[in-house]
Amino acid sequence: MRTRRSAAMTAAALALTALAGCGQGFDSNQAAASGPVSLSVLIGSSGDAETQAVRAATGAWADRTHNSVNLTLAQDAKQQLSQAFAGGTPPDLFYLDPAMFARLAKSGSLDSYAAALPDPDGFYATLRQTFTANGKVVCAPKDFSTLALVIDTDAWAQAGLTEADTPTTWDQLAAVATRLTTPQRKGLALSDTHDRVGAFLVQACGWYLSQDGRTATADSPENLTALRYLQKLLTSGSTAFAKQVDAGWGGEAFGKGRAAMTIEGNWMIGALAKDYPDRHWKAVELPAGPAGRGTLSFTNCWGIPANSPHRAQAEQLVAALTDPAQQTALAKATGTLPSRTSAATAFVAEHPEQKPFLAGAEHARGPVTATGFDSVLSDFDSGLLGLSTGGDPEQLLKTLQRNASQALGK
Template identity: 30%
Template sequence: MNKKKWLSATVISSFLIGSILTGCSSGEESGSESSNGKTVVEMSGWGASPEEQELLEETLASFEEEHPDIDVEFQTISDQYMDVMKTRLIGGEAADVFYLDASEAPGLMSKGVLEPLDEYVTDDFDVDDFEQPLVDAFKQDGRTYGFPKDFSTLALFYNKKAFKEAGLSGPPKTMEELREYAKKLTVDEDGDGKPEQYGLGLAKELARQFYKLDAYGAKLVDKDGNAAFASNEAIEALQPVVDQYRKDKTSALPSDVGAGWGGEMFGQGEAAMVIEGNWAVPFLENNFADLEFGTAEVPMIKGEQATAAFPVAYVMNKESKKKDAAWELISYLTGKEGMKIWTSKGFALPTRKSVAEELGYADDEIRGALVEGASYAQPWQAGENLPTISNNFDNQFTSALLGEQPLEKALKKAEDTANQEISAGN
């Protein structure tokens, strides 16, 4: 086990200190007990909006009220979260409990730094209540290393006014329909080839494209964790994206219209449709209050429902000296009561089916499509080499979109370069 490969010496020296926010406890920063004799459980996570921070504090306060012998000290790591966490794990300074994104989970699970949680689980925890793909994202070799606290899938956001003006009564059901709808929704009134409104806002990153591969029989990585996305099947899956952008000219990147991301592009009326996650909902509601929009499940691909999922879990540090108390915290936060508080405002979606139903998200006009996708979603992860694979894909796929090289050549170059870098790092 060579933990030092995780990050460079520069990262180790630069990010040893994360900013700290003391949550709902008055306990000391370290040690097994606070001044009042309670067990102190340290928990680390990334920063959040003031509204989300308030919800977290409310959830932790509820936990402490039900567990009067435990104090929780929450530490916010504001920048370079995973670099800081890896450094602290290497140095034996990591918190007892911390957030872990699904994309980073394979790497930590394989390093032996996370505590398997299966032996802590009791019948009343109700593991079957979780959406299966979301909890599976934190399993390896038959062991469960985390339980998901929240998630988002991707869904189709569409402008109701634009649809009405184009004579479209509802969202497209298939990717083929999506492409045809985009043609009808693209508005170029002055005929200069630069539409005032594009049919679709396009996200070029692998994280927004990978879920399309499976329906074509394509793979992102092989069994050894190497890049494997340059197959004929992958080209077939992704060529329509390139063709729509280059030939149809009915889709556009946010940068094409001066927007920072798809949600902004959609809110500004530059695109009549985008495929985005739950994070777009509060953004649109807060910044574009007059926008009438709806959501639908991502259009089917070759007759199959498909979408991406981005779950985050609570995990336990293998070296924690307070594992029983740490599990009490994890089980509460990912249990029905704690999850209900945390997800009550809709900033994050509950990973438990019962909580989604109780809070009304399963039938919600906007969030219902995002919740529905959880049962069949593909979590955003692909082994330990995902950062290398993703970076090379993004660079070359962008080149193909810009017409600098054919898609086939772009994917082959990305795959070869990624695998060279993976081989050099082993």
């Protein structure tokens, strides 16, 4: 039976190969190339500033080492990477987001080079954790962002609030959100996604998965506390999801003056300067929940395919790109934080507006990287909106628990 099945498979595979004219798989081990090579680099750029900065950094390395770098901008990085890996022609170096990291690491498609970099322990622990597979840090985190509370200082002053009122607990957050609410404006607006709401879970000492990432812990009392608190904010009228005030995300609601506070990441700094330069604002660390402070971190790593013939050169390039001085230059262009602790401290001294975001790094939680969790968490997202109209948080967590267990069990 077994042989028949595999014979049929081979036949089908051969027939399809002939039909589709597919090239040789990328599974065959290729010899390492020596001498000057041309590296293909795929990045999902946030904008012109980032593209220019990466181009300059990679170009400088190429000139120094007599290699060349061919930079490609991704429109849809996930899709393009999947296609490239499936077709056997992955780029030599690419931005890799945590969700896709797990998939590639599991199948052994990634070069595990992080330990060989200079000062491999200089990266923030939360970021190294995100890119760990089978107990080993695989790739080097490029940079990172965390969430903070962004406050409209004009609205703050109008409501008669002072520096001393800056919320440091959940109760204080609820109180200032109410104070800041007017008929035209919500006190707080945030996006209805696990990428924001998750911070409340961390502050209550809850999370979707257990510490080792093997079991689902979605329907825990801690998570319920967090969602109940969020629901209280939403139903009190002081808080709304960005969509409900007709904005695409928290930053838009904030920029258009439909909310006096929002929970967003470092990218807010650039977005406000570009789209809403008239708004006066400041960022503070997210208030602490019953279990203390907590926030979420977002990051990408520099991925290198395991079987790339230009592995050695790509590793050299990453070493150059994650050098503290180079990281600072890149961070300046992208508005994110350097992933090395040494570089980050220096960077923040120069850019004080980034300070509250960096402070979050201490108690930040990275994204879930388990395979199949994209759908599980987007299902959770689709239930969040219902919290504002009397949806049952317990039911929401139960569904999440079931879906998460099923995804982990596969």
